[in-house]
Amino acid sequence: MSKTELNSGSVRGPVDHDVRVQIVAAATEHFSLYGYEKTTVSDLAKAIGFSKAYIYKFFESKQAIGESICANCLSQIEADVRAAVSEAEHPPEQLRRMFKSIVEASLRLFSQDRKLYEIATSAATERWQAALAYEGRIRELLQDILQAGRQSGDFERKTPLDETVMAIYLVLRPYINPLLLQHGFDYIDEAPAQLSSLVLRSLSP
Amino acid sequence: MSKTELNSGSVRGPVDHDVRVQIVAAATEHFSLYGYEKTTVSDLAKAIGFSKAYIYKFFESKQAIGESICANCLSQIEADVRAAVSEAEHPPEQLRRMFKSIVEASLRLFSQDRKLYEIATSAATERWQAALAYEGRIRELLQDILQAGRQSGDFERKTPLDETVMAIYLVLRPYINPLLLQHGFDYIDEAPAQLSSLVLRSLSP
Incomplete structure (x- = not known):
């Protein structure tokens, strides 16, 4: 054409x-x-x-183009995370992989393509629809893993599910949101393992 | 004079x-x-x-003056947090108060005096000694509470203490570090309670 x-x-x-x-x-x-x-x-x-x-x-508008680019990048991160999660069978290991892969995929975007990362930063600052939808989908994935773990008996069931989802999302958020991620490099190597271990301890039945 | x-x-x-x-x-x-x-x-x-x-x-240098101002501000936050913690008797409640008071005190600095907050931001960005020392003292306070809780039987003792301290510090960090705090306002009301509950679940023996 x-x-x-x-x-x-x-x-x-x-x-x-x-x-x-x-x-x-x-x-x-x-x-x-x-x-x-x-x-x-x-x-x-x-x-x-x-x-x-x-x-x-x-x-x-330019933002509408930026939204499409941003949506593509975030979909790629989400696909990487879902692939990593689906490689594990048990919910505790799925949760570990979710933490590890989401930090890695977000960092890859940051370090490989700083200029595109700038778009993600604008998306987060101005709360673009693409960024909000992505955050929602990450919370859904988290909820799916937690539900599976409650059914399998790996995770406790006393705490209301939405409270657990939200609290874990808050733990994960500094490594998802580009505005926060750029200030977290000091701890980026150890954070996924240490935080997922803490979260798994909090989920023990 | x-x-x-x-x-x-x-x-x-x-x-x-x-x-x-x-x-x-x-x-x-x-x-x-x-x-x-x-x-x-x-x-x-x-x-x-x-x-x-x-x-x-x-x-x-100007920074040396800024460091002194910053150290004063951070000492004030630390004093507020220590006062809040010392009002509670049991380690679990002390931990809750630590989360609540540190977010409140940091926010107070941010909202009451934006210009001084700018100094705290420079301190965090440029890793001034005053900011690093403050972070160290906050980790020490956390460790003291955890140790007391292990002795009282309120907290589990299997996980190495330094690992627990570091993981909880990472959970708290987005609400202590001014660079991160300024991007966390969406969740600031619920975060201290939700995160301290998650952390307390992770500490149950």
């Missing part, structure tokens, strides 16, 4: 989707080189070779 | 101490009005009515 075709104006559903994907891919590359905060939609349009007006047909 | 006397150059031990206290008091007031980062030693000297050279006789 050439840019001329795209610019012809005859856009329909599936084509819309392709153009959006194309814009997000180009924007990801551009932001990862020049940073998110400093780039305007005009800069982006020039770099991709689209008109600014054309980009605005698909995304209402 | 007049400023003329102070400027006469005949400073000895106890007088040195008085002048230092006087400079720190004046600097605290000045920084709390104009901010730490933006103020230079020259600004400060002018505001206090001392020469810059005279201030440098007592403090080798």
Whole structure:
């Protein structure tokens, strides 16, 4: 599909989707080189070779493009975490792997691509939908592991489940949220093991 | 003691101490009005009515003055926390009070005096001695409570004490360190109770 075709104006559903994907891919590359905060939609349009007006047909703002990029990054982290968790059979080990893999995956994003990390920081600061939805999905995964552990008899059942989920989420949050993660490097090597051990002690029946 | 006397150059031990206290008091007031980062030693000297050279006789840098102010603030937080802890008799309740009071005292500093909080932020970012010493004293207090709880039979004794201290310190850290605290306001009301409950569950014998 050439840019001329795209610019012809005859856009329909599936084509819309392709153009959006194309814009997000180009924007990801551009932001990862020049940073998110400093780039305007005009800069982006020039770099991709689209008109600014054309980009605005698909995304209402720079933030909307950033949200898509952010959602992709966070989905990748989530997929890594789910893969690590699913490798373990027993809920206690699943919880350990969740702590370990979420810190590793978040750190990978931070160290491999600082410019994209900047987008995650904006997402966290301005509470973008993509970031909030991700936090919700992480809490759901946590809840699933806790429920499985209660059923298997590995975890205590006295504490209300939502209270346990929330407390453990609070323990994990400094290593998920990019605003907090960037101040936690002193303890990053030992924190996942030490915190998951503490949490597992708190869950013993 | 007049400023003329102070400027006469005949400073000895106890007088040195008085002048230092006087400079720190004046600097605290000045920084709390104009901010730490933006103020230079020259600004400060002018505001206090001392020469810059005279201030440098007592403090080798602006940071050295900031360290003294920071140490005072952190000592105040520590005193509040120790007072709250000492009101409780049993180690589990002492631990709850430690969590509650440390968050409250840190928040008070943050909300009452944003300009002084800026000094605490610099201290945490640049790892000033005053901040590191404070963190060490907080870990000691935690260890004392844990040891008392192990002796009273309230807390389990299987986990190595230093591991327990470190893990609980990591749970508490986002609410102590000003760089992290400023990103934790969403959960600040519930966090102390939820986290101290989780920690107490993890400590049950």
